[in-house]
Amino acid sequence: MKGTVILGIESSCDDTSAAVVRDRHLLSNVIAGQDVHRKYGGVVPELASRAHQQNIVPVVDRALKEAGVSRTEIDAVAFTRGPGLLGSLLVGTSFTKGFTAALGIPMIEVNHLQAHIMVHFIQSEEMQNASPDFPFLCLLVSGGHTQLVLVKDHHSMEIIGRTIDDAAGEAFDKCAKLLGLPYPGGPHVDRLAKQGDAHRFRFSKPRLEGFDYSFSGLKTSFLYFLRDEVKKDPEFVENNKADLAASLQHTIIDILLNKLRGAMEHTGIKQVALAGGVSANSGLRTSMEKEAAAHGWDLFIPPFSFTTDNAAMIAITGYYRYLEGLYASDDIAPLARMYF
Ligand code: KG4
Numbered sequence: 001m002k003g004t005v006i007l008g009i010e011s012s013c014d015d016t017s018a019a020v021v022r023d024r025h026l027l028s029n030v031i032a033g034q035d036v037h038r039k040y041g042g043v044v045p046e047l048a049s050r051a052h053q054q055n056i057v058p059v060v061d062r063a064l065k066e067a068g069v070s071r072t073e074i075d076a077v078a079f080t081r082g083p084g085l086l087g088s089l090l091v092g093t094s095f096t097k098g099f100t101a102a103l104g105i106p107m108i109e110v111n112h113l114q115a116h117i118m119v120h121f122i123q124s125e126e127m128q129n130a131s132p133d134f135p136f137l138c139l140l141v142s143g144g145h146t147q148l149v150l151v152k153d154h155h156s157m158e159i160i161g162r163t164i165d166d167a168a169g170e171a172f173d174k175c176a177k178l179l180g181l182p183y184p185g186g187p188h189v190d191r192l193a194k195q196g197d198a199h200r201f202r203f204s205k206p207r208l209e210g211f212d213y214s215f216s217g218l219k220t221s222f223l224y225f226l227r228d229e230v231k232k233d234p235e236f237v238e239n240n241k242a243d244l245a246a247s248l249q250h251t252i253i254d255i256l257l258n259k260l261r262g263a264m265e266h267t268g269i270k271q272v273a274l275a276g277g278v279s280a281n282s283g284l285r286t287s288m289e290k291e292a293a294a295h296g297w298d299l300f301i302p303p304f305s306f307t308t309d310n311a312a313m314i315a316i317t318g319y320y321r322y323l324e325g326l327y328a329s330d331d332i333a334p335l336a337r338m339y340f
């Protein structure tokens with residue numbers, strides 16, 4: 001029963017999370033969100049670090065209890081080193097330093113973006129699918145990042161396309177704000193889009209060479225369109241919310257899938273995975289299923305609980321790094337920007 005026990009800590013943005021894995025099996029995954037940001041319409045970094053500071057010990061305590069694991073059974077602690085908000089990352093990093101020093105066990109640094117992709121290797125009841133074989137392509141879509149990643153193995157990943165401006169999640173959130181929806185707007189657009197006509201309005205799509213993305217043009221075209229229509233009819237947004245949400249979501253998905261299709265053809269790879277917060281979007285999930293069926297791709301979609309930020313993804317990444325002896329040194333510091 002022993003196996004390798006890894007505690008994972010995630011604190012890169014506005015969720016404090018701790019999770020425990022025994023080998024690849026997820027034993028617990030506790031997430032404490034931070035409602036304090038809602039009234040500001042976005043994450044306030046200073047408030048986020050304070051909330052992490054309050055949450056971290058109780059969250060870890062609960063994760064260990066739910067896993068039925070005592071502190072002395074933990075082999076190593078994996079933590080998010082970056083990218084993210086520095087003040088938030090510092091809380092997780094400092095906690096990990098103190099905790100591992102007290103127990104005399106190694107700490108393992110994890111790249112948050114790689115970890116989003118690594119959810120596909122978690123074993124839990126929610127994970128129905130088998131894991132993808134290498135190499136596969138991953139469309140990583142979150143609030144801060146949009147990337148096409150060529151995944152060669154558990155440690156080696158190459159970004160073959162990235163956004164040159166806004167991330168897909170940012171496009172959802174910023175446009176949602178213009179519709180008067182609460183932050184983060186992505187899930188609200190998703191919900192409204194189900195009742196709307198996705199072909200009613202058209203917004204601009206980027207014309208970029210290669211596999212890079214751009215979403216700032218869409219945001220501007222959405223803004224100007226609303227501004228012009230509201231001049232004619234002040235009730236326009238209120239009366240057309242569902243169609244606006246559906247058309248916006250349709251455009252974002254179209255942009256995402258166009259580049260993915262090109263990258264799949266270019267690499268000749270037939271396995272594709274989704275990851276990151278925006279992969280919770282029901283329209284994106286359905287469109288990916290249709291696309292995969294049409295092209296004969298094997299598709300891997302994470303369960304909802306592993307799409308947005310969570311520590312299960314940090315723990316599983318930590319487990320694979322532990323197997324390779326990839327430990328962090330005592331003087332390690334978090335990184336707001338971190339590449340792989
Ligand atoms: O991966 P994540 O939790 O945090 C980052 O690392 O950025 O992603 C958060 C993003 C937010 O922009 C949020 O609006 C978006 O994921 N999101 C969604 C949905 N659920 C979360 N976007 C569209 N549809 C959803 N259902």
Ligand code: ZN
Nearest residue numbers: 116142308309
């Ligand atoms: Zn994330």
